[in-house]
Amino acid sequence: MDDVTLAHPLVDAVGPGFVVHETDAAVVECSSERTGLLLEARxxxxxxxxxxxxxxxxxAAMSVMLRRTASTWVVREGDRYRAAGSDVVADDVATAMLAPQTVTRSAAIGPGAVPWVEALVSVHHPASEAATLGRTAELLLAGLADVCPEAWGTVEPATLAWSVAEVTAxxxxxxxxxxxLVAVAPTTGGVASVQLRIERSATGVTEETRLVLPRPAPSDGLPTDDDIPTVLADLAQRQRVLLGxxxxxxxxPDATVSAHQLPLPxxxxxxxxxxxxxxxxxxxxTLPTGARAVGPARVPSLVLDPTPDDVxxxxxxxxxxxxxARWRRLAQLGDALGPRAVEMLGFGDRR
Structure with missing residues (x-):
């Protein structure tokens, strides 16, 4: 493929089938300019x-935008290049993009990193004047960290004072x-990142909320990993959750990711x-152990809890x-609910 030309001020180099945007920023945000480049390239x-x-x-928002647009992150080490999260070293960006990627993944937390909780929840809203948007983010943050979003915007950094009414309007x-949209919420020892995707559906409006919540240290009174299913159950009883x-x-702690390690979720x-x-x-x-019904008996939702019996x-x-043990329990739940449930929830994609 011949080199391509893309008229965008952030393009620093071109190659066969790709364009390069280079930055030395310590923290790379999902700015309007970068978002525009990724969308134009796609x-x-x-x-x-x-x-x-x-x-x-x-x-977190920039990381998701790269995945959503099938873009690539390459890191420069001296005069060498490698795909982020990969041990594969290449002599140029093109080779780094095309080389088979052998990613070392483990449940360990890498240097300088802290535990995160990541949540992805889709909610259905009827197409009515009473529908409000942004409440899922508020409920998740309140349940998991006892905080509320502080600011929101269309790109990073978020600068508008948080308001459900303004987000909805x-x-x-x-x-x-x-x-x-993006939003942020200061937490104890870190910053939570929220991304919202809102779109019409055949029967109303679907609101997808993606939360990244750093948790540098256990906090008294706040949910632990074992309490997460209870938080999800409470959410399912308050809103019309589709999947979560x-x-x-x-x-x-500032909800950013580095190129050095891709941990196993x-x-x-x-x-x-x-x-x-x-x-x-x-x-x-006929629910298996680890699954329970919540909400009205006639139209219940299911909460899946992969907490091991030993725990x-x-x-x-x-x-x-x-x-x-948690992956093993989740596999057992998946076997009981069937392959369509596993595919719908995207469990296999996370490993």
Missing amino acids: RAGVVAVLLTPGSSRLT FARRRAPRPTR TAWRTSGH VPLGAVVGAAAVRDLGIDPR RSGVVLSRGADAE
Whole structure:
């Protein structure tokens, strides 16, 4: 493929099928300019390569935007290049992009990183004047960290004072076009990152909330990993949850990720909403251990709890043993609910 030309001020180099945006920023945010570059590159059918030093970190929103646009993150180490999160070293950016990636993943937390809780929840809202947007983020943050979003915006950094009414009004003005927003919430020892995706559906509005919550140290009175299913159950009883998952990962306290390690996510809980329970033909009366019905008996949702039996009994497992046991319990739940449920919740994609 010949070199491509993309008229964008952030393009620093071009190659066969790709363009390069280079930055030395210590923290790479999902700014309006970078978002525009990634979207233009995708529309042009070329790959956008973000080239940074190995010491740079990406915000959670920027990391998601790279994945969503099939873009690539490459780190520069002296005169060498490698794909972020990979041990594969290449002589140039193109080789780094195309080389097979052998990613070392474990449940361990890398240097300088702290535990995270990541949650992804989709909620259905009827197409009515009473529908409000942003409440899922508020409920998740209140349940997990006893905080509320502080600021929001369309790009990073978020600068507008948080307001459910303003978020709702902004999305209404953009309808029927989809809306993507970011928000932040200061927490004890860190900053939580929230991303919202709002779009029309056949029967109303779907709001997807993606939360990254750094938890540098256990805090008295706040939920632990074992309490996450209870937080999800409370959410399912307050809102029309379609699907939701929660995972333990790791990153930096400011909700950024580095290129040095891609940790293995560990399942903490999930919600299968009432509509999915109906579509999957799940009989709540025959639920396996680790799954329970919540909400109205006629149209229940399911909460999946992968907490190992040993942990329930008070046994303290090593991080690696805990991760293995949680994945094993999740596999058992998946076998009981069927392959469509596993595919719907995206469990297999996280390993």
